[in-house]
Amino acid sequence: MIRNPRWPRYWPTHVVLGAATLGNLGSLKAPGTWGSLAGVLLYFVVFYQLSASFGILLILASCYFAIGICGEAEKRLKKVDPGEIVLDEVVALPICFIGLKPYIENGYGLIAVGVTFLVFRVFDIWKPLGIKKLQRYYGGFGVVIDDVVAGVATCLVMNASFWFWLGY
Secondary structure (H helix, E strand, O other): OOOOOOHHHHOOHHHHHHHHHOOOHHHOOOHHHHHHHHHHHHHHHHHOOOOHHHHHHHHHHHHHHHHHHHHHHHHHHOOOOOOOOOHHHHHHHHHHOOOOHHHHHHHHHHHHHHHHHHHHHHHHHHOOOOHHHHHHOOHHHHHHHHHHHHHHHHHHHHHHHHHHHHOO
């Protein structure tokens, strides 16, 4: 069993829930879609300028942070993987864009962003390829891991698609 980190236990409830739901974003209709849009924004504001290796380190750190916050938010909300927790989508979206920067910079930005967003949402909602089985894990890890794997699957699909389409 994978345990939740201890550090979020000491944070005030309003901070934990505010981080997990991104304020009021988690209370909007289709919160996962809004969280995913926030993840696209996070990618372009923070990750786009970073080197690949530093970006991956920051992704790992943000996933650890999300596991802690999402697990604690689950406990305080007394719900298992509630829809209002959107931090998992936010941290998973930058994973989708690994390797896509050359395509974005060479005139395929709108296609890359739009299709990547849609493919991620399909993987996140339908949870194919065994992704659904990952939700059985306990706590914050269970909340975050299915989105991370959906992000990795999206990354692979998008990189393969651009490679086959453009040949580079």
